[in-house]
Amino acid sequence: MTDRNTTPAIQVEGIRMRFGADTVIKDITCTWEAGKIHGIVGRNGSGKTVLMKCICGFLRPTRGQARVFGRTIGKDVDFAPDTGMLIEAPGFLPHETGMSNLLWLARLSGLKGRERVRACIEMVGLDPNLKKGVGKYSMGMRQRLGIAQALLDDPRLLILDEPTNGLDKQGVRDMHALLMCLKAQGKTVLLASHNPLDISGLCDSVREMDGGVMSAAYKDITI
Amino acid sequence: MCDLRKAWLCAEWNLYTLRKNPRFYLALVIGCLLCWMLTDRTLAISRDFHTDLQVFEAFIWCFADGDSILYASLVLMLVLSAFPRLDAAGSYVSFRAGRRAWLLGQVLTVLVITLGYCLLLLICSMLLGAGRVHARNIWSDTATLLSFSPGGFDPAFAVTRKMVKLTLPYPALAQIFVLLFLFMLLLSSVQLAFTVLKSRQTGTALALLICLTGFILTPERFMQWLHLPLEFTFYANLLAAWLSPLQHATYMMHNFGYDLLPRLSTSMLLLGGASVALLALSALHMRHYNYVFSGGIAHD
Numbered sequence: 392m393t394d395r396n397t398t399p400a401i402q403v404e405g406i407r408m409r410f411g412a413d414t415v416i417k418d419i420t421c422t423w424e425a426g427k428i429h430g431i432v433g434r435n436g437s438g439k440t441v442l443m444k445c446i447c448g449f450l451r452p453t454r455g456q457a458r459v460f461g462r463t464i465g466k467d468v469d470f471a472p473d474t475g476m477l478i479e480a481p482g483f484l485p486h487e488t489g490m491s492n493l494l495w496l497a498r499l500s501g502l503k504g505r506e507r508v509r510a511c512i513e514m515v516g517l518d519p520n521l522k523k524g525v526g527k528y529s530m531g532m533r534q535r536l537g538i539a540q541a542l543l544d545d546p547r548l549l550i551l552d553e554p555t556n557g558l559d560k561q562g563v564r565d566m567h568a569l570l571m572c573l574k575a576q577g578k579t580v581l582l583a584s585h586n587p588l589d590i591s592g593l594c595d596s597v598r599e600m601d602g603g604v605m606s607a608a609y610k611d612i613t614i
Numbered sequence: 615m616c617d618l619r620k621a622w623l624c625a626e627w628n629l630y631t632l633r634k635n636p637r638f639y640l641a642l643v644i645g646c647l648l649c650w651m652l653t654d655r656t657l658a659i660s661r662d663f664h665t666d667l668q669v670f671e672a673f674i675w676c677f678a679d680g681d682s683i684l685y686a687s688l689v690l691m692l693v694l695s696a697f698p699r700l701d702a703a704g705s706y707v708s709f710r711a712g713r714r715a716w717l718l719g720q721v722l723t724v725l726v727i728t729l730g731y732c733l734l735l736l737i738c739s740m741l742l743g744a745g746r747v748h749a750r751n752i753w754s755d756t757a758t759l760l761s762f763s764p765g766g767f768d769p770a771f772a773v774t775r776k777m778v779k780l781t782l783p784y785p786a787l788a789q790i791f792v793l794l795f796l797f798m799l800l801l802s803s804v805q806l807a808f809t810v811l812k813s814r815q816t817g818t819a820l821a822l823l824i825c826l827t828g829f830i831l832t833p834e835r836f837m838q839w840l841h842l843p844l845e846f847t848f849y850a851n852l853l854a855a856w857l858s859p860l861q862h863a864t865y866m867m868h869n870f871g872y873d874l875l876p877r878l879s880t881s882m883l884l885l886g887g888a889s890v891a892l893l894a895l896s897a898l899h900m901r902h903y904n905y906v907f908s909g910g911i912a913h914d
Contacts, residue, residue, distance in 0.1 A: 444905070447709065448709075449705060449709070449904070449905040450904045450905065450906075451902050451903075451904060465901075465902075469712045469713040469901075470708075470709050470712065470713075476709065479702065480702070481702065481706070482701055482702020482703035482704070482705065482706050483703060484631060486634040495627055496706065496707070496710055498623055499623050499624070499627075499707060499710040499711050500710050540706070
């Protein structure tokens with residue numbers, strides 16, 4: 392039994408990830424507290440996405456392990472428990488509407504009815520009645536739908552990789568407001584961006600990744 | 615129980631995505647065309663000699679033959695090459711379902727598609743013969759004509775006295791249907807297992823390789839390779855029947871009680887066992903599978 396209040400949201404212990412001869416993540420160890428917004432910044436290819444995929448359970452690390460709410464990924468559970476995620480661009484069926492895409496995912500999560508799906512779509516500023524297929528959505532709209540998808544199960548932890556990709560200024564502001572609101576509800580957010588400006592004002596802690604190595608946590612970033 | 619529900623939902627989602635997949639419709643059309651082309655010889659004889667047909671005979675005569683099974687399987691590969699879905703959309707589904715339920719969902723998808731396709735071929739062949747068919751469990755005049763006419767109509771025809779003498783249409787249909795289904799299931803399992811173990815390309819290539827062995831490992835080739843005289847055809851038949859997966863699915867290449875060819879039950883066990891082993895292997899590997907999706911819009 393784990394204590395909800397004291398268990399860190401994410402613990403990463405000596406994670407190393409190799410793809411062939413390439414070591415993409417080099418023995419990262421760190422802990423992210425629950426109830427806060429944490430940021431990871433770093434250039435493209437610095438290993439942020441791979442680390443997030445390891446935490447979510449999509450990739451099995453070559454060495455080390457990740458724990459989410461005290462449960463070891465790949466041992467206790469297949470994928471991170473009580474977690475919503477948006478990693479890289481969201482994958483949706485292009486001919487289906489946003490509502491239809493999310494309804495399928497909601498069914499898998501055991502959610503009944505359309506209300507929760509509708510509420511999540513509205514939460515990210517999209518119209519749940521929009522009849523066009525996701526393939527015809529703009530990049531920003533798809534990104535918003537991806538975030539709605541992550542919120543679907545009302546998870547305690549959100550793992551968001553480049554959540555502001557493709558969003559206009561207003562979209563970025565809305566996203567920040569949404570994340571602050573989620574934090575106020577006690578949720579934990581781990582978000583990655585290649586642009587420190589995107590997240591510096593938003594995060595309680597920020598770490599930088601470079602060449603598969605992660606820095607110690609610090610709050611503000613000087614550009 | 616929860617896993618089963620999620621697995622079924624994964625399968626349902628997979629099948630739902632076929633709605634907008636042009637390859638699926640292409641395979642349906644080609645499957646029907648193929649059925650029409652392959653059954654035409656039987657139907658032509660029935661037309662020309664004004665003889666009746668047992669309702670399942672068009673299917674039986676057609677798919678008792680290895681070549682027909684092979685062509686039909688290749689068409690099925692067109693649909694199954696889309697599975698398992700390991701793109702971003704599939705990965706998001708997997709995240710919610712869990713690895714085990716997701717894989718079980720892929721197995722269910724493969725089973726449903728393969729069974730559905732076999733049924734399509736059966737129904738198609740029944741419709742093509744409509745008008746001059748009966749449903750009784752006895753061979754038709756066409757079958758008698760094909761089996762016992764002096765010299766036969768076509769030596770390549772899968773109709774032989776052996777079948778007409780030894781069995782009846784309903785059990786023959788059941789056995790041919792199961793063999794066809796199991797061979798297709800084997801191809802699908804190879805495709806699924808090696809996509810998970812290695813890559814989609816490897817999975818498809820190996821499934822095609824099994825089809826290729828069907829072309830290569832025939833009695834005629836063994837006769838050629840081993841320079842066997844005609845009186846040793848039996849040994850070439852034996853080699854082909856035991857070594858080629860396709861010949862295991864070919865009804866006529868079986869032991870009906872008086873030779874050393876594999877028995878129907880042995881072939882069914884081998885084809886089914888190989889499929890189960892491959893699916894078990896993919897289940898084992900799935901626990902450590904690395905999802906390497908790169909996001910973006912999925913292809914339906």
